[in-house]
Amino acid sequence: MSPADILIDCQDAALTFGRGPNAVVAVHGAGLRIRAGDRLAIVGRSGSGKSSLLHLLAGLEQPTSGTVTWPGLTGPRDIGLVFQGDSLIPALDVVENTALPLVLTGIPDDRARAAALAALALVDAAELADRLPEEISGGQAQRVTAARVLAQAPRVILADEPTGRLDHATGSRVLDALLTAADETGAALVITTHDPTVAARLTARRAMRDGRLASADDADTDRADADTAHSLGEPS
Numbered sequence: 001m002s003p004a005d006i007l008i009d010c011q012d013a014a015l016t017f018g019r020g021p022n023a024v025v026a027v028h029g030a031g032l033r034i035r036a037g038d039r040l041a042i043v044g045r046s047g048s049g050k051s052s053l054l055h056l057l058a059g060l061e062q063p064t065s066g067t068v069t070w071p072g073l074t075g076p077r078d079i080g081l082v083f084q085g086d087s088l089i090p091a092l093d094v095v096e097n098t099a100l101p102l103v104l105t106g107i108p109d110d111r112a113r114a115a116a117l118a119a120l121a122l123v124d125a126a127e128l129a130d131r132l133p134e135e136i137s138g139g140q141a142q143r144v145t146a147a148r149v150l151a152q153a154p155r156v157i158l159a160d161e162p163t164g165r166l167d168h169a170t171g172s173r174v175l176d177a178l179l180t181a182a183d184e185t186g187a188a189l190v191i192t193t194h195d196p197t198v199a200a201r202l203t204a205r206r207a208m209r210d211g212r213l214a215s216a217d218d219a220d221t222d223r224a225d226a227d228t229a230h231s232l233g234e235p236s
């Protein structure tokens, strides 16, 4: 395992909101590595700190202690974000919304539009291309959000409760879209969810409880890798 395979390295990272008696420890010293090809669910109840952990991984919050680094990434464009309540821009149609992250990074409009249309087709939303956000359902909007990430072709997709407010069938299609996006782009996928059936569709799970990231089915792998790196002295 070369160091470049580790895309995000979160070491003993904590996040506290507020100070003194009002301080809330949202994340207690979390250790987590995201590697190319990972399909990880962070599972926990509302308020357990999942969103806060995802914000740390995305670099949207600075850890109060510990570190988060991105050894295998070259910049913010390498991270695709799908956040709770993520809204599309009302004045732009679906294809323009999907193309927006590319246009904002200076990619010419026609190329961005072609990439957006291809991404919409992959999540089964090509027929929505010319509609405005107010003309599509919540589940369709979530699929468009997945297409927007897919068009961006990030190295890591971080999705916060992407199926949270959807019925089972629609949630399942959104998850399909994100898994397709990850497979098509070769991105790692990290989602948060309170739903064990959603978590079961990913290849690894880590439980979060009261701000603590529990060891889970991939914890032994983490420890084995850490031991190997330690015994070698230098990363190979």
Ligand SMILES: Nc1ncnc2c1ncn2[C@@H]1O[C@H](COP(=O)(O)OP(=O)(O)OP(=O)(O)O)[C@@H](O)[C@H]1O
Pocket (backbone or CB within 6 Å): 017, 018, 024, 025, 026, 044, 045, 046, 047, 048, 049, 050, 051, 052, 053, 161, 194
């Ligand atoms: N900006 C903030 N200021 C103060 N406290 C916050 C802030 N954001 C989150 N918290 C607190 O941190 C804790 C963890 O919140 P977080 O949103 O990370 O949980 P969650 O597991 O994602 O919950 P949900 O599934 O409901 O979104 C909660 O106690 C929450 O009230």
